[in-house]
Amino acid sequence: MTEGLKFSEVEIGDDLPEEVPDVSLSSVTAFCKAASHIFDRFLDHEAAQKEGFPGAIVPGIMSQGLLAAMIHKWAPGSSIRSIDTVFRGSLLVDSQITMTGAVTDTDDESNLVELDLAIIAEDGRTGVIGTAVVQLLE
Amino acid sequence: MSTSSNGLDLNELRDRWIGVEFDWATFEMDTTQMLAWAQACGEVDPRFIDPEHEDFQAHPGFTTHCMSGRLFPENFPQIGGGFGIDGGKRVDAHAAIRAGDTLTATTTIADIFDKTGRSGTMIFIVQRMEFRNQSDTLVSTVDWKMIKKAD
Numbered sequence: 001m002t003e004g005l006k007f008s009e010v011e012i013g014d015d016l017p018e019e020v021p022d023v024s025l026s027s028v029t030a031f032c033k034a035a036s037h038i039f040d041r042f043l044d045h046e047a048a049q050k051e052g053f054p055g056a057i058v059p060g061i062m063s064q065g066l067l068a069a070m071i072h073k074w075a076p077g078s079s080i081r082s083i084d085t086v087f088r089g090s091l092l093v094d095s096q097i098t099m100t101g102a103v104t105d106t107d108d109e110s111n112l113v114e115l116d117l118a119i120i121a122e123d124g125r126t127g128v129i130g131t132a133v134v135q136l137l138e
Numbered sequence: 139m140s141t142s143s144n145g146l147d148l149n150e151l152r153d154r155w156i157g158v159e160f161d162w163a164t165f166e167m168d169t170t171q172m173l174a175w176a177q178a179c180g181e182v183d184p185r186f187i188d189p190e191h192e193d194f195q196a197h198p199g200f201t202t203h204c205m206s207g208r209l210f211p212e213n214f215p216q217i218g219g220g221f222g223i224d225g226g227k228r229v230d231a232h233a234a235i236r237a238g239d240t241l242t243a244t245t246t247i248a249d250i251f252d253k254t255g256r257s258g259t260m261i262f263i264v265q266r267m268e269f270r271n272q273s274d275t276l277v278s279t280v281d282w283k284m285i286k287k288a289d
Contacts, residue, residue, distance in 0.1 A: 021180050034174035035203035060224055061202040065179035068198050072183040080198040084228035086283075130226075 004077030007111040007136040016074045016101035016115070021066045023058050028093045031062045042093070056093035063091060063128045067117050070099050071134055078134050081112065085130035095122040104131075111136050146217060148261075152250050160211035161245035165204045165269075169237040172196045175203075189237065196235035201269050201278040202227050206245040209265065209284070217250070218261045218286030225262060225283035233277045241269040241277065248281055252288060259288040 025043070032042050037059055040047035045055040064085045071080055091097050098120045105114035112135055119128040169189050176186035176197045184191045235241070248266035252259055262283055269278040 031178035069179045069181040086226040
């Protein structure tokens with residue numbers, strides 16, 4: 001882990017480094033067990049197809065967790081005060097998804113920054129959009 | 139819009155139901171579960187993946203898996219069609235959640251509103267769970283947006 005990102009080092013318009021998180025079946029299964037979120041649509045491609053999905057899908061709450069981890073990688077030592085995600089479309093297990101983020105506002109009295117977040121599916125669809133408020137180191 | 143297509147007055151519903159507590163539940167914060175959650179999310183910050191770290195705590199969204207016993211209050215009217223879809227979650231992290239904490243969650247309806255777009259009018263019902271630890275400190279608020287088609 002790198003040294004913490006300081007508030008003074010951040011400007012509106014900064015992009016977070018893109019991340020391609022692991023949404024393999026083994027990783028999603030591990031998440032589902034940790035979340036006691038055991039549903040076939042997340043754990044079994046064939047079962048998900050029977051429910052009308054192209055394959056097993058990434059749980060919405062996991063996609064939010066992936067974004068939180070991306071924020072911590074960008075700004076080690078920061079504290080996420082809020083994170084708000086909208087699930088717009090399915091993200092498939094065992095696919096390549098890409099997470100993005102950008103700084104949209106800063107508050108120099110409280111060292112808070114606001115971020116826009118998104119997760120893009122392998123086929124280019126936007127699967128998740130969101131925002132977060134993050135407190136950075138002074 | 140203040141009246142849905144099935145004749146429900148959304149303003150009246152808001153006045154009647156917003157803020158009414160309808161479920162209470164208790165959750166134990168388990169180290170193994172907290173750790174597995176953060177690791178599966180690809181977390182690298184030791185505060186979330188090293189139980190020996192002095193500031194070890196749950197990932198910010200950890201409480202999103204804690205479900206209330208009921209989706210809606212008793213006698214809450216059927217709004218829109220079907221079960222609805224998961225529209226997303228907002229988490230406000232007020233304070234660190236520690237391994238071994240016992241959280242008590244109180245569930246309310248936080249908002250009811252509608253939006254009209256290409257798919258027609260959709261009704262949003264926001265279920266709010268507030269989590270307090272054993273010291274009665276508010277540690278997390280989770281707003282869950284459930285979306286239903288008005289027709």
